[in-house]
Amino acid sequence: MYVxxxxxxSWHCDACGICCYRYRVRLTFYEYLKLRPTGxxxxxxxxxxxxxxxxxxxxxxxxxxxxxxxxxxxxxxxxPFFVRRKGERDAFYExxxxxxYVYISTDCPNVVLSRERRESKRVESLVREAVQLYTGExxxxxxxxxxxxx
Ligand code: SF4
Ligand code: SF4
Numbered sequence: 001m002y003v004x005x006x007x008x009x010s011w012h013c014d015a016c017g018i019c020c021y022r023y024r025v026r027l028t029f030y031e032y033l034k035l036r037p038t039g040x041x042x043x044x045x046x047x048x049x050x051x052x053x054x055x056x057x058x059x060x061x062x063x064x065x066x067x068x069x070x071x072x073x074x075x076x077x078x079x080p081f082f083v084r085r086k087g088e089r090d091a092f093y094e095x096x097x098x099x100x101y102v103y104i105s106t107d108c109p110n111v112v113l114s115r116e117r118r119e120s121k122r123v124e125s126l127v128r129e130a131v132q133l134y135t136g137e138x139x140x141x142x143x144x145x146x147x148x149x150x
Pocket of ligand 2: 019050064
């Protein structure tokens with residue numbers, strides 16, 4: 001389930017690794033080209049993915065991600081945040097005069113929902129970074145995901 005960011009009281013990543021085996025990671029074409037030499041990506045019906053091996057992402061080592069910096073797919077950097085161009089009022093976020101709608105996946109066990117609509121300053125700073133990643137203004141995360149060094 002995805003909830004608008006204003007309905008989330010808090011979140012942190014403790015690198016549990018659940019998202020790395022639950023999802024099939026979709027790549028942009030550019031990400032696909034970068035990772036193609038590994039032989040661990042695939043194209044299906046014009047869409048690009050990390051190939052799952054044994055039901056999990058082959059780049060996961062233990063609980064952590066072995067891909068660093070620019071090689072780590074944007075979808076992975078963003079999770080559990082999802083940025084859209086359309087959405088509901090509680091997901092609205094204005095950045096540089098543009099409208100974005102940010103949702104957070106409750107599949108992450110560390111998402112704590114709020115009983116009422118609120119704007120957590122901490123969550124708002126994460127939302128800001130998610131939007132910066134989405135627009136390409138920022139390439140690497142500082143706050144959203146846990147350190148990925150293995
Ligand atoms: S984003 Fe959530 S599910 Fe993924 S590693 Fe971090 S705590 Fe675990
Ligand atoms: S690329 Fe890294 S962050 Fe993405 S699913 Fe694989 S191990 Fe997890």
